[in-house]
Amino acid sequence: MVPERKRHLITSAIPYINGIKHLGNLVGSQLPADLYARYLRARGHEVMFICATDEHGTPAELAAAKAGKPVAEYCAEMHAVQAELARGFRLSFDHFGRSSSARNHALTQYFARTLGEQELISEVAESQVFSVDDNRFLPDRYIEGTCPNCGYERARGDQCENCTKQLDPTDLINPRSAISGSTRLEVRETRHLYLRQRSLKPEIAAWIDSKTDWPVLTTSIARKWLNDGDGLQDRGITRDLAWGVPAQFDGAPWQGMEGKVFYVWFDAPIEYISATAEWADATGQDDAAWQRWWRVDKGAGDVTYTEFMGKDNVPFHTLSFPATIIGANRAGGAEWKLVDYIKSFNYLNYDGGQFSTSQGRGVFMDQALSILPADYWRWWLLSHAPESADSEFTWENFQQSVNKDLADVLGNFVSRITKFCRGKFGEAVPAGGEYGPQELALIAAVAEGVASYENMMDAMSIRRAAQDLRALWVLGNEYLQSAAPWTVFKTDPTRAAAQTRLSLNLVRLYAVLSEPFIPDAAASMLAGMQTTNRDWPEDVPAALAALAPGHAFTTPEVLFRKITDEEREDWQKRFSGIRS
RNA sequence: GGCUAGGUAGCUCAGCUGGUUAGAGCACGUGACUCAUAAUCACGGGGUCGGGGGUUCGAGUCCCCCCCUCGCCA
Numbered sequence: 001m002v003p004e005r006k007r008h009l010i011t012s013a014i015p016y017i018n019g020i021k022h023l024g025n026l027v028g029s030q031l032p033a034d035l036y037a038r039y040l041r042a043r044g045h046e047v048m049f050i051c052a053t054d055e056h057g058t059p060a061e062l063a064a065a066k067a068g069k070p071v072a073e074y075c076a077e078m079h080a081v082q083a084e085l086a087r088g089f090r091l092s093f094d095h096f097g098r099s100s101s102a103r104n105h106a107l108t109q110y111f112a113r114t115l116g117e118q119e120l121i122s123e124v125a126e127s128q129v130f131s132v133d134d135n136r137f138l139p140d141r142y143i144e145g146t147c148p149n150c151g152y153e154r155a156r157g158d159q160c161e162n163c164t165k166q167l168d169p170t171d172l173i174n175p176r177s178a179i180s181g182s183t184r185l186e187v188r189e190t191r192h193l194y195l196r197q198r199s200l201k202p203e204i205a206a207w208i209d210s211k212t213d214w215p216v217l218t219t220s221i222a223r224k225w226l227n228d229g230d231g232l233q234d235r236g237i238t239r240d241l242a243w244g245v246p247a248q249f250d251g252a253p254w255q256g257m258e259g260k261v262f263y264v265w266f267d268a269p270i271e272y273i274s275a276t277a278e279w280a281d282a283t284g285q286d287d288a289a290w291q292r293w294w295r296v297d298k299g300a301g302d303v304t305y306t307e308f309m310g311k312d313n314v315p316f317h318t319l320s321f322p323a324t325i326i327g328a329n330r331a332g333g334a335e336w337k338l339v340d341y342i343k344s345f346n347y348l349n350y351d352g353g354q355f356s357t358s359q360g361r362g363v364f365m366d367q368a369l370s371i372l373p374a375d376y377w378r379w380w381l382l383s384h385a386p387e388s389a390d391s392e393f394t395w396e397n398f399q400q401s402v403n404k405d406l407a408d409v410l411g412n413f414v415s416r417i418t419k420f421c422r423g424k425f426g427e428a429v430p431a432g433g434e435y436g437p438q439e440l441a442l443i444a445a446v447a448e449g450v451a452s453y454e455n456m457m458d459a460m461s462i463r464r465a466a467q468d469l470r471a472l473w474v475l476g477n478e479y480l481q482s483a484a485p486w487t488v489f490k491t492d493p494t495r496a497a498a499q500t501r502l503s504l505n506l507v508r509l510y511a512v513l514s515e516p517f518i519p520d521a522a523a524s525m526l527a528g529m530q531t532t533n534r535d536w537p538e539d540v541p542a543a544l545a546a547l548a549p550g551h552a553f554t555t556p557e558v559l560f561r562k563i564t565d566e567e568r569e570d571w572q573k574r575f576s577g578i579r580s
Numbered sequence: 581g582g583c584u585a586g587g588u589a590g591c592u593c594a595g596c597u598g599g600u601u602a603g604a605g606c607a608c609g610u611g612a613c614u615c616a617u618a619a620u621c622a623c624g625g626g627g628u629c630g631g632g633g634g635u636u637c638g639a640g641u642c643c644c645c646c647c648c649u650c651g652c653c654a
Contacts, residue, residue, distance in 0.1 A: 220584065221652090311584090312652085346585075347651075354650090383605095384593085389586055390650060397592060400606055408619055416616030423615075463593080467604075474621095481621040486614070558617060 007046045007302055009293050009337070010037050011272045012091075013309035013317075014099065017055040017078045018063045020085065022362045023393065024348040024355035027381040028310035032343065032462055034091045035382055036306065038516035039457045041092075042536050048293050051086070052097035052275040053079045056244040057264040058139055062179065071243045075100055085365045089374045090519045095282065097275025099267055104274035108245040108267040111328050112193070112237070116254075120196045120327040122234070123256065128190050129175070133182035137190060137240035142179055145172025191256050193247060194234040195266070197323045201232045204322055207338070215387075218342045221311065222318035235320060237266040269321035273336075296335040306341045306460075314344050343460050346386035350393050351576070363393075363575050371571060375518040376402050376560070382517055383466035395572045399563040406518070410473045410510065411559035414525060417480065417503040418555040424489055425497060429505075431549030433498030442479045442502070446509070447540035449475060453513065469514060476506045504529070504553065505544040509537055521559050528556030 012033035015021050030051060037049035055075045064074035075098070083096050098104070115121050128137045147155035148171050155172060176183045197204070208222045226232050238247045244261025247254050273294050280290040292299035307317055317339065325336045348355060355362035368377050380398050383405070384391050421430065435443075449472045456465035480503060489496035511525035512534050526534060530553050537543035547553075 224583070224652095349650085389593090392592075394592085397606085401592090403617095404606065407617060412617055412619050414616095416619075418616095420615040467594090470605080477620055478622095480615075481613070484613075484615085489615095560617085562617070 005044055005046065006304060007293075008037075008040050008048070009276075009300075009303050009305040010040075010047060010049045011305075011307050012049075012051045012093075013307070013313045014052045014054040014268060014271060015082060016057075016059065017053045017075050017082075018059045019078070019357060020081065020364045020366050022350075022355045022357060022364045023368060023377065023381060024350070024362065025310070025357075026089065026365060026377075027348050027385055028345040029308045029313075030086070030091050031089070031378065031381055032345065032385060032460070033306075033308035034089075034093075035462065035516045036308070036343075036457070036460055038092055038519065042512065042515060042534070043454075044536065047094070048276060048279075049092060049094045050097070050272055050275045050279070051091070051093045051095075052099055052271045053082055054264060054268045054271070055079070055098055055100040056241075056261065056267060057239075058142065058241065061241065061243050065179075072100070081366075085369070088369045089365065089378065092519075095275050095279035097271060097278040099264075099271040099274070101271075101274055101278055103277040103281070104267060104271045105245045107274045107277070108262055108270050109248060111270055111324055112247070112254075112262065112266070114328045114331050115195065115324065118327055118330045120199065120330075121237070122194050122196055123191055124194050124234075124236070125189055125191050127187050128240070129170075129185050130188040130190075131177040131180065131182055132184040132186065134177050134180050137188070138177055138179070138185070139239075142177065143172065143175050143185070144178045145175035148173055190240055192236045192260070193238045193254070193257065195237045195320070195323060195327075196234050197232050197319065198234050200323045200326055201226065203326050204232070204319060207322065207326070208318060211341075214342055215344055218314055218318065218344045221314040221344075225315050225319055232319060235265075237263050239263050265316050265320060266324070269316060270324070294337050296337055297333070300337050303337060304341070305337055305339050306343060307339050308343050308345075310345050310347065314342070317342055341460075346388070346390045348381075348384075348386050348391055348393055351395070351572075355393075367575065371567075372563075373520060375520050376406065376563075379406055379466075379518055382462055383470075385462045387461070387463055395568050399565075399568045402560070403562045405470055405473075406521075406560040407562045409470065409477065410514070410521075413473060413476045413480070414507050414510075414528070414556060414559055417476075417500065417507065418528065418553065420486060421500050421504060421553075422555050424486075424493075425500060427553055427555060429547050429549050429551040429553070430497035430500050433494040433496070433501075435498055435502065436495075438479070438483055439498065439502055442475065443541050443544055445475055446472065446506075446544070450513065450537055450540055457516070466517065469517065472513060473510060476503065476510070479503070479506075501547075501549065502544060505547050508533065508547055509540075509543055512536060512543075524556055524559060527554075529553045 010033055013029040015025060015030070033049065033051070037047050041047045053075070060075060061071050064071040067074055079098055086093065086096055112121065129143055130137050144154055144156060146153050156178070170187065174183065175185050177185065205226050208219060208226065211219060238257065238260045240259070241261050244264070245267050247257040247260045247262055276290040276293055277287070280287065288298065293303055294300055309317060322338055325338050329335050350362040380401050383401065384393070421427070449468060453465060453468040453472065456468055483499045485496040485499040488499065507525055508529045508531055511522040511529070515522035515534065526532065529547060530551070531547065533546050535543070
């Protein structure tokens with residue numbers, strides 16, 4: 001049975017440009033998105049998998065200043081670093097874009113203009129602290145001073161970290177810029193654009209209500225923001241910054257908005273669309289190539305759009321970005337695609353605490369790859385993905401899972417059957433013999449397991465899918481153990497040949513099924529079996545006959561080595577503190 | 581302080597709209613096997629499902645109160 005070929009648009013929340021991401025970030029969006037993209041491709045669907053770096057905003061400017069580089073240069077370098085790490089983890093983006101791209105500038109301004117024409121953008125005058133020496137407005141958290149409540153000297157403009165009291169920047173005693181330390185601060189009036197989300201609330205609420213199949217985590221966060229307190233609020237979408245998309249359109253300054261840029265949370269999700277346009281540009285295609293993914297009026301009607309993100313990103317993806325899309329669609333003409341499914345994740349904790357980018361706590365993507373190949377991390381992270389609750393990374397658990405699941409169960413299966421065959425029959429799939437009840441039972445069990453695995457993957461139930469996959473690997477060991485071809489060989493070599501033939505075919509099947517989780521190992525297995533046949537087993541009995549008698553193979557090297565106790569202790573020590 | 585999500589075997593976690601003796605993997609114990617990365621396979625021990633009330637013929641699963649984690653927000 002060949003399933004219907006469908007079109008899937010998949011986006012991962014875009015990582016902020018400022019620094020290298022830790023494993024918690026990775027497992028919260030990019031990695032599960034990659035798993036799903038790989039799976040859907042393997043099933044024969046047409047997939048567009050998009051990610052990018054989120055490059056605008058104050059933290060990027062400050063990080064660049066700290067590095068002593070112009071912000072554009074800093075972002076370009078960090079984008080290259082993140083792209084390299086993404087390749088290292090085998091994240092199979094069709095395009096890894098940049099929110100600072102020309103495409104995103106144009107599209108962000110397009111959406112702003114369209115929303116403005118629909119009277120969904122208003123101008124609001126507000127007072128903000130301006131630093132004369134820095135020549136810029138300071139967001140609350142970039143103002144420091146003495147807390148009027150407890151006397152703590154490094155209280156921030158929004159809150160005192162010492163006594164937790166909420167503050168207004170004007171409350172602080174001796175306020176100063178956290179950027180330069182300058183005390184020449186004054187309150188100035190500034191005007192900003194606001195997205196009038198409040199007026200879109202009924203449509204957004206109805207849309208959320210229609211998503212009955214979404215994870216509770218996703219809809220509960222959305223509802224909270226929609227209904228709590230005064231309900232959904234209008235949101236400022238501009239900032240007084242130099243680095244970003246100018247708050248202009250078609251070259252003409254928005255009235256009174258000269259020198260301002262759009263706020264990252266307005267332009268960042270638009271980058272999903274822009275990155276797809278960047279993809280079309282990079283592959284030498286015209287606008288129609290990307291529009292058929294995003295424009296319902298230009299062929300995207302049959303696209304299923306799935307977003308992956310950590311729970312901290314849910315409000316923007318359930319409310320703000322949809323507000324942009326819904327509002328723009330009111331203009332008529334263009335009909336932009338709204339998300340169909342949001343898969344959100346909780347947090348991954350690290351050894352009893354939190355992963356923390358700002359504190360440098362935990363294991364970061366570059367460090368992880370420096371000690372072990374991507375597959376080891378992919379397997380552990382995905383099989384422990386924080387789907388229903390926060391989950392916990394410990395080195396003991398990591399060592400145990402990798403050693404048991406990858407080395408002992410899968411790796412050793414491949415090793416034992418290929419070496420057995422090489423020793424008794426040579427390095428080719430042996431001929432002769434027929435399958436008995438035991439073999440037919442195995443084939444039936446595998447077919448059942450594959451069906452369950454597919455169901456879990458279709459549902460994006462990642463931990464369950466990992467369990468199912470592992471169970472399929474176990475079936476091979478169970479079979480070998482009870483069939484015992486090494487014993488049978490002594491009295492009935494022909495029968496042992498049939499048993500071996502089936503087992504060798506399992507290796508290829510495992511490679512195909514496991515590819516979304518562990519792509520490198522899957523490639524090694526296929527290379528070892530000397531086949532390029534990576535067809536999904538729509539028909540399991542047929543798939544287990546793919547390697548015909550006489551088909552040559554090479555006995556693969558050790559697929560997964562074990563993590564020793566010494567290594568574990570060493571890493572535990574090395575990553576216990578704070579990244580310098 | 582408000583809100584979200586949780587508190588289930590030593591560990592990491594499953595348990596949908598309430599229903600027979602509460603499950604998985606790991607760890608642990610015993611046995612089998614020797615093809616294999618001292619791997620694998622079988623069997624087994626182990627939980628008063630955070631605490632207390634309540635609804636029900638019946639609750640880990642619904643209601644109320646309390647305690648404790650984690651996160652978000654003001």
